[in-house]
Amino acid sequence: MQNPPNTNRPYLGFGLGLRTQHYHSVLDTKPNVDWFEVLSENYMVPGGKPLHFLDRIRADYPVVMHGVSLSIGSTTPFDQNYLRDLRQLADRIQPEWISDHLCWTGVHGQNMHDLLPLPYTEETAKHVAERVNIVQDYLGRRILLENVSSYASYVDSTMSEWEFISLICEKADCLLLLDVNNIYVSSYNHEFDAKAFISGVPANRVQQIHLAGHHNHGDYIIDTHDAPVIDPVWDLYEYATSRFGKVSTMIERDDNIPEIADLVQELQRARDIAARYPQKILNGIKHE
Incomplete structure (x- = not known):
């Protein structure tokens, strides 16, 4: 039996990934964005302009932290300096939540700067869960794991x-x-x-949704985050919304980044799709 949607999850509305090109626009124009997602590693520093702007934007908007280097699936012990810096950043900006990717990024201290898939086995799941518990205990909160794009699979x-x-x-x-x-x-x-994937994950665990663009090479697709969201992905988002209810949703754009007004306009499509479904009672608050 499928788990029901979690109507007690925090609901932030519709957000964007915070990018350096948009710092001044965000502060000067206060765009119609409900929240921002920040790349944790960009701000895990003792000071400087990134933290200066993040502190100012955080004063006006809810923020969530999203990492790319936790390497939760690796067999290498965690980098304790990384975990310390991650916790210090969380203590500083008080994010709504913290996420990273369900993948591995390297071994023996070598970061390959890629989000590498894992073999889908009981043994791997047990290993990853043990490492997730270590991180959650260290941070003092539950974390979110993101499914990654993959281009290879394991025979195991x-x-x-x-x-x-x-x-x-x-x-x-x-x-x-x-x-x-x-x-x-x-x-x-x-x-x-793809719909079997959305139907197969536990609805009561889904706390955030990502939308993005990609590049289709004909025989395969590369996840590039450098283009608008395409119609088939919007269709999948509608299917997900019909199953999960209203989930905090954002658009990622990492290259060919347009003006923030253009991204806000694209984000409106997510708002319009979500508006087609009944409102949910979340944390005792009715959200339209």
Whole structure:
């Protein structure tokens, strides 16, 4: 039986990834954005302009932290300096939540700067869940894990990606950042049903949704975050919204970054889709 939607999850509305090009626009124009997601590693420094701008923007908007270097699936022990800096940043800006990717990024201290998929096995799920618990205990909060785009698979895998994700969430009592674009990309590359993925993850664990663009090379898709969200991804987002209810949703853009007004206009499509579904009671507050 599928878990019901979690109507007690925090609901922030519709956000964007905070990018340096937009610092001044955000502060000067106060765009119609409900919240911002920041890349944790960009601000895990003792001072400087990034933190200066983040502190000012944080005074006006809710913020969530999103990392790319936790390497939760690695067999290498955690970098304690990284965890310390992550916690210090969280103490400073008090994010609504913290997320990272369900992947590994390297071994023996070598960061490959890529989000590498894991084999979908019971053994791997147990290993990842143990590491998630270490991080959650250290940070004193539950974290969100994001499904990544993948371009290769393992012959050792014994279950689907969504079954693997569900198992980790159950074992570690963690939450899920559902990247709808990544689901589309992986479903195209590996020829599975994207809707089956959305139907297969535990609805009560989904706390955030990512939307983004990609580059289609014909035989495969690369997740590039350098273009607008395409119609099939919007269709998947509507399917996800119909299942999960209103979930805090944002658009990522990491290259070919337009003016923030253009991203706000694109974000309006997410608002319009969510508005087609019944309002939810979240934390005792009715959200339109």
